[in-house]
Amino acid sequence: MTWSFTDSAAAFRAAAAGHLAADPARNTAVLTLMDTAALLGWWAEADGRVTGVLAVAPPGVPAFGAVPEEAARALARGGLPGGAEPAEVRGETAAVEAYAEATGRPWAPTVRMRLFRLGEPVPPDPAPEGRARVADETDVPLVAAWTRDFAAAIGDEPAEDYTGFVTERISEGRLLLWEGPDGRPVSMAAVSRAIEGQARVHLVHTPPAERRRGYAAGVTDAVGRAALDGGVAQVLLFTDLANPTSNALYRRLGYRPVTDHLGVRFTG
CATH class of the missing domain: 3.40.630 (Aminopeptidase)
Incomplete structure (x- = not known):
């Protein structure tokens, strides 16, 4: 061995x-x-x-x-x-x-995550106002700014420029936006390229001013369904176990736990 x-x-x-x-x-x-x-x-x-x-x-x-x-x-x-x-x-x-x-x-934990897999998709209840749409090239500046905010919110060191990062996802049709009732983008979610029949939902982000309206649930449900409709066998996502709100949300949308993950940093 x-x-x-x-x-x-x-x-x-x-x-x-x-x-x-x-x-x-x-x-x-x-x-x-x-x-x-x-x-x-x-x-x-x-x-x-x-x-x-x-x-x-x-x-x-x-x-x-x-x-x-x-x-x-x-x-x-x-x-x-x-x-x-x-x-x-x-x-x-x-x-x-x-x-x-x-x-x-000596070591200390840095993050505790849970891996979920989408079973039968369950639409958000109540359904949020607005609709999902595929992001296009005109959305790149907004999505790049939101990605920087997302990185900071999860404790990463934000990069200087996310233009290339988001352009790749948008050009491949892998990033969805949720538009509120007035037509403005209010939330986003992306899905990774499919590898071995699996793809991961990521970049789920709603600006603070737009939260508590169900927009994240709407766009997450939409991007997961789009991946399944595109032929992906397994739609996955990671959640931070320190965030009970997101863990509960994904369960309501039909995601089921697979296994727990841990990140550690050695301190000596």
Whole structure:
């Protein structure tokens, strides 16, 4: 039983294809990162079966997919190629805790998340006023500004310019806006590209002045249905467990828990 590593997405796919395809929901973070990751790894059992995967994305943060606790502990003991000790690690709670404890280094949680999967979509009740529409190129400045606000709200360091980031999503028809009763955009949500039949809802944001009117529920319901109508088999999203409002909202819309995730930072 051992970890193997590569910087080639093609080699990683060839080695771990079966494991990735068997549970794309639990492997969603690795599937999303694998084409841009600096390092990819897979854990093989004695019989050669791959049962764990990870991706190390800039700036050097390992993200676990579905990984056995034994594999996480082995990684902590053996380390990553080059001997680097990551300052942070993310993934399913059990694997991250096993890894962190096996390092012997002091650590503290940075975020606790829950992964949800959309079952049968349930429309918001009561239905919000307005309608959803696909964003277009004229919306880029507004959406870029909202994305910066979104990043700050979730505790990330906002980038200087999100124009390219949002233009990609808008040009591919993956970002929806909710228009209020007066026709103004009041909320947004996007969905990732489909990989292995799964896609993730993200960038769910409503400016503070427009909240408590159900707009986020409306646009989230719309973007999830659009993904399903487009042929995606599984629509996923992450929520912050510290935000009971969003967790309750997504359950009302038909999302069901898959697994809990944890991010930790090493403090020593």
